[in-house]
Amino acid sequence: MSTATSPRPPAGPADAGSAPAPRTLRRRHTPSLQRQSPLVGLAAWMAGLFFAAPVLWMVLTSFHSETDAATNPPSVAAALTLDGYRSFFGATSGASPWPPLINSATASLVSTALVILLALPAAYALSIKPVRKWTDVLFFLLSTKMLPIVAGLLPLYLFALNTGSLDTIWVLIVLYTSMNLPIAVWMMRSFLAEVPAEMLEAAALDGAGLVTILRRIVAPVAMPGIAATALICFIFSWNELLLAQTLTGVVAGTAPVFLTGFVTSQGLFLAQVCAAATVISLPVLAAGFAAQDKLVQGLSLGAVK
Amino acid sequence: MTAESAVRPPPASAAPAAPTNGQREARARAENRKRRLPLLPALIFVIVVTQLPFLATLVVSFMDWNALYPDERGFAGISNYVEVFSDASLRRSVVTTIVLTATVVLVSLVLGLGLALLLDRQFRGRGLVRTMLIAPFLVVPVAAALLWKHALLNPSYGLINGTLTWVWSLFGSDDPPQVVWLTEFPLLSVEASLIWQWTPFMMLILLAGLQSRPLDVIEAARMDGASSWQVFRYMTFPHLRRYLELGGLLGSIYVVQNFDAVFTLTSGALGTANLPYTIYQTFFNARDYGLASATGVVAVIGTIVIATFALRTVSSLFEENDR
Numbered sequence: 164m165s166t167a168t169s170p171r172p173p174a175g176p177a178d179a180g181s182a183p184a185p186r187t188l189r190r191r192h193t194p195s196l197q198r199q200s201p202l203v204g205l206a207a208w209m210a211g212l213f214f215a216a217p218v219l220w221m222v223l224t225s226f227h228s229e230t231d232a233a234t235n236p237p238s239v240a241a242a243l244t245l246d247g248y249r250s251f252f253g254a255t256s257g258a259s260p261w262p263p264l265i266n267s268a269t270a271s272l273v274s275t276a277l278v279i280l281l282a283l284p285a286a287y288a289l290s291i292k293p294v295r296k297w298t299d300v301l302f303f304l305l306s307t308k309m310l311p312i313v314a315g316l317l318p319l320y321l322f323a324l325n326t327g328s329l330d331t332i333w334v335l336i337v338l339y340t341s342m343n344l345p346i347a348v349w350m351m352r353s354f355l356a357e358v359p360a361e362m363l364e365a366a367a368l369d370g371a372g373l374v375t376i377l378r379r380i381v382a383p384v385a386m387p388g389i390a391a392t393a394l395i396c397f398i399f400s401w402n403e404l405l406l407a408q409t410l411t412g413v414v415a416g417t418a419p420v421f422l423t424g425f426v427t428s429q430g431l432f433l434a435q436v437c438a439a440a441t442v443i444s445l446p447v448l449a450a451g452f453a454a455q456d457k458l459v460q461g462l463s464l465g466a467v468k
Numbered sequence: 469m470t471a472e473s474a475v476r477p478p479p480a481s482a483a484p485a486a487p488t489n490g491q492r493e494a495r496a497r498a499e500n501r502k503r504r505l506p507l508l509p510a511l512i513f514v515i516v517v518t519q520l521p522f523l524a525t526l527v528v529s530f531m532d533w534n535a536l537y538p539d540e541r542g543f544a545g546i547s548n549y550v551e552v553f554s555d556a557s558l559r560r561s562v563v564t565t566i567v568l569t570a571t572v573v574l575v576s577l578v579l580g581l582g583l584a585l586l587l588d589r590q591f592r593g594r595g596l597v598r599t600m601l602i603a604p605f606l607v608v609p610v611a612a613a614l615l616w617k618h619a620l621l622n623p624s625y626g627l628i629n630g631t632l633t634w635v636w637s638l639f640g641s642d643d644p645p646q647v648v649w650l651t652e653f654p655l656l657s658v659e660a661s662l663i664w665q666w667t668p669f670m671m672l673i674l675l676a677g678l679q680s681r682p683l684d685v686i687e688a689a690r691m692d693g694a695s696s697w698q699v700f701r702y703m704t705f706p707h708l709r710r711y712l713e714l715g716g717l718l719g720s721i722y723v724v725q726n727f728d729a730v731f732t733l734t735s736g737a738l739g740t741a742n743l744p745y746t747i748y749q750t751f752f753n754a755r756d757y758g759l760a761s762a763t764g765v766v767a768v769i770g771t772i773v774i775a776t777f778a779l780r781t782v783s784s785l786f787e788e789n790d791r
Contacts, residue, residue: 204591210583211597217664218603220627221615233625236634281513284506294503300511302779307518309775311725313744314764315521317528317751322521341517344510373506402608405727405744409752419610423732426614433625436618440611451606452599459676462669463714 225437232433247434251442260439263421268446269332270407270417271400274339278347278396279389281340283377286351291363291381301352304345305464312342316409323410330412338406343396346464350395353465354388355381391457394450401447418443522768529761536755548762558763560739561746562770565724568655568742572662573719577712579663580670587671588678605668613732616661621649621733654738658729666723670715677711678704717778724771743767 223239224232225248231241253259289297319338323329358381366376382389404419411420425439426432451458532544552558587598607615620627629646636644649657686703694702727744734740736749747767751760 200589200591203586203589204593207583207586207589207591207597208593210586211600214664214668215600215603217612217615217620217627218607221607221611221619224619235625235630236637237625237627237630281510285510288503288505288507292503294507295500300507304511304514306772306775306779307514309721309771309778310518310522311744311747311764311767311771313725313727313747314525314761314768315518316748317757317761317764318521318524320751321524337517341514344514348510398606402610404610404731405748408731409748419608419728422608422610422614426618433618433622436614440607440615444606444608444611447608448603448606451602455599455602458602459672463673463676463718 221437222441224434225441227434229432229434232437247438248442250435251438260418260421260442263416263418264443266332266335266411266415267401267418267443270335270339271397274336274343274400275393275396277336277340278343279393281344282347282351282392283382283389284373285344285348286355287373287377287381289348290352290355291358301349304348308345312405316405319406320409329410330414330416332411332415334410335403335407335415335417338410339400339403342403342406343399346399347392347396349464350392350461351385351389353460354385354392356465357388358384387457388460391454391461394454395458395461398447398450525761525764525768528757529765531758531761533757534755535757544758548758549766551759552762552766557741558746561741561743564655564739565742565744568659568662568726568740569720569724571659572666572723573716575659575663576666576670576719577674577715579667580715581674581708581712583667583671584674584678587675601671602668604664605666607665609665609728610732612665613661613729616657616664617650617733621657623648650734651738654734654740658733658740661733662723662726662729666719670719673715673718674708674711677708681707720774720778 226243226245227238227241228244228246231238232247234241251260288294289301294300319334320329323331323334328334362380362384363376366380371379402419403417404423407417407420408423411417422439422443426436454461529548530544530546531541532547533541583601587594587601591597604612618626623629623646626649628649629644632646633644636642647653681704686699689699689703725744726742727748730736730740730742730745731748736742736745741749743763744767747760747763750756750763754760
């Protein structure tokens, strides 16, 4: 863990030489006490590379030919090719990944929009103008996340079967909305708490109604938080496998379902699999890095700022 | 866990003592109704979509219902529950779920703490290292499981065995150890892939905790000659405790429900079947709806018991930093 550190940091270049020593520059959000230590840097870089290695390996392998991908020891410096991506997009098998990708995008985007639409007023009623027993409501919402989804799977399946909504995108949209709504309310609540009370009071004095207050004041001020909430809900929907695997099939199957059925081809397929995994993870990686600074607050349901 | 505990109807008020009191009460009730209105759509949606299916599951759990034998549907009493508690493989999946969740959450917390302590220091390229460390959490879980299964753990060309070959060849050996990971260490393989995905999450939460420490107090302690270990043991760690609890709780919520890794890596073979996978299997392959539902109900009751303790922890957590 922490490298052997003396309580007093070693004399850095800033201390050497002219008095009065200039204070070392501190970057934003870095309330660190110690000054730079090469050992810490080395350890952190090694840990970072170790954790990123599988991801980097996935991306590198996706650009290798199937024969180069399946060598032992690994061929790190093999020639690069787009063959893996060509096979993934259906050059050899003829099965296009576009319908599942579009299904995933539809289910994730529509359910995220619904979540935000429902969660924003709910969060308002739980933070800015709290209802009585608002903590009970919050903990009820959180408790629904603890119940294993799998325990409700059969009734959902039978319901979808009997209403003819099995293998439609709508059943996923409804379920993803309910899956993310409790978390979204928690996240939004913490972001809404940052809206200045004076602005709300001024609006109320002007006789603004709920919709106006939400649209004109709360939404603009809390926009970064709402965006982060939306990104996290998008990620959870995009990643979801169990419900999609059970309730959809050929027509409405999502990208994760497509991925699980992908490894049935004969012969070498590692480069293809890596290309598929890379393509499908790309939206999540992009969304996650974009929301990086709000990711912690969102994922910790607002407990951590 | 029930809807009633959350949405209490306005209290049936006693007969008003005086007209003014009655008016005030009516106004308060109207105000309450107005405040509740924005909450209702979300709340009703969640109750209908998440609570009703559980009620249906409860009903089915008392039924004799196998989709392969549709004619034999009927009331079964508690026979499904008797089977849940007497079936050795179901009991094993309960144990697997607990072991899997506890291992993944605890190891991720320890590793995440180490990484957070490193990232709390200053060094060149900190932002880049942070980004690299978050990456595993942002790989789609199915993709991550496939990546582990085929690109890392594959016995003949996976990266891990490949690296072993390479390292051994550096020392002139042509007989490197080649491990068939998913067969020899199935549960460990599933755990490793999940720890890889969840450590970044723990690190993010703990790093936020570290950066919210009262620095002046720590500076003062250092001035007074406290060692790094003493500062960590008596100041940093107590401060981090609630962040550790939060990470543990949130991690458990997600890991206990894990389906993707078990489904993809081992298909529940070799003692890796956890409860979600087993229920899915009973329902989808064996088509024994009654038994699957009873298992689901047992899982829900177990979760409620654990969640009650967990929620108490969270609520104490939020009391501290709430307004």
